[in-house]
Amino acid sequence: MKMLNEMAVFSQVVDSGSFSAAARKLALTTSAVSRHVGRLEKHLGGRLLLRTTRALSLTELGQQVYASCERMLGNAREVHALAGSYGVSPTGTLRLSAPVVFGQNWLAPKLPGFLEAFPNVNVTLTLIDRPVDLVNDGVDLAIRIGDTIAPGLITRPLCTFKYLLIASPDYLLRHGTPASPEELSKHRCSYLGYGQFGHDWTLTDGTRSVSVSVTGRLIINNSAALVAAVAEGGSIGLVPEFAAQSAMKDGRVVRILSEWNLSEPYVGSVQFVYTPGRFIAQKIRAFIDYFVSDGPVSPK
Numbered sequence: 001m002k003m004l005n006e007m008a009v010f011s012q013v014v015d016s017g018s019f020s021a022a023a024r025k026l027a028l029t030t031s032a033v034s035r036h037v038g039r040l041e042k043h044l045g046g047r048l049l050l051r052t053t054r055a056l057s058l059t060e061l062g063q064q065v066y067a068s069c070e071r072m073l074g075n076a077r078e079v080h081a082l083a084g085s086y087g088v089s090p091t092g093t094l095r096l097s098a099p100v101v102f103g104q105n106w107l108a109p110k111l112p113g114f115l116e117a118f119p120n121v122n123v124t125l126t127l128i129d130r131p132v133d134l135v136n137d138g139v140d141l142a143i144r145i146g147d148t149i150a151p152g153l154i155t156r157p158l159c160t161f162k163y164l165l166i167a168s169p170d171y172l173l174r175h176g177t178p179a180s181p182e183e184l185s186k187h188r189c190s191y192l193g194y195g196q197f198g199h200d201w202t203l204t205d206g207t208r209s210v211s212v213s214v215t216g217r218l219i220i221n222n223s224a225a226l227v228a229a230v231a232e233g234g235s236i237g238l239v240p241e242f243a244a245q246s247a248m249k250d251g252r253v254v255r256i257l258s259e260w261n262l263s264e265p266y267v268g269s270v271q272f273v274y275t276p277g278r279f280i281a282q283k284i285r286a287f288i289d290y291f292v293s294d295g296p297v298s299p300k
Helices: 005-018 019-026 028-044 058-085 100-117 169-173 182-188 223-231 241-249 283-291
Strands: 049-051 056-058 091-098 121-129 140-146 152-162 162-168 190-191 200-204 209-212 236-240 268-274
Touching: 005 028, 005 056, 005 058, 019 028, 028 058, 056 058, 091 283, 100 121, 100 140, 100 182, 100 223, 100 241, 100 283, 121 283, 140 283, 152 283, 162 169, 162 223, 162 241, 182 190, 182 200, 182 209, 190 223, 223 236, 223 241, 236 241, 268 283
Parallel strands: 091 121, 091 140, 190 236
Antiparallel strands: 049 056, 140 268, 152 268, 162 236, 200 209
């Protein structure tokens, strides 16, 4: 069929919001992108885009053509997925996104095992804390923490994790070890700036719950940085277990009140997220199955 390349380029221009952004995505020059769109407009006999110095907008014809282009590209993606789904073995490059600290501490150490198990699959991992746009950013599979997922995406649970109370041995030597949650109010406590619980913590040991308001001078929005600060002896910290495991293993921090956990709904959930389709590429299916079978995050 004629104009398939031009239709794909036009669709990318609309998705990217500008000719220059589309050019970067497609590894073309801006002038080449403009020529593709111009040829499509000439072929169809009408304007598709209204261009100003600041923005692009679709004409009525452009809206109809864009919808058709999206359907065409969706079908093309299914064809590619079908080829990967029915291959003899998983192959190709898997483009993966994950939150920074989870990716560093939990995921990255397990990747060599996956690569050894699937020698024909390469992995390109991007660690970023914001949710990526799987289609526009060219991501095959993303790992998300939390239950709020954009509509239209497919999810598969990976694992759950708890929040742990940790402190450095030096801090406990100087200030004492809390024997109960109520004693936390007498200590300096640090926590994550994005945690829904803030400075009001409800802890449970499975039989009873205790609510306590803590005070402290340090709030950080990165769990690895929070663990590093706690390891220097400044406070007691409440952190995700995957962030604390390395520091606990080498003795820089220890877990306190280990029989107590932050109460629901503050147990974290980790999920795989991918775009829907009739077929799932073998490389995606293999990656998900490999890591789901690895089991939940658990402190040692």
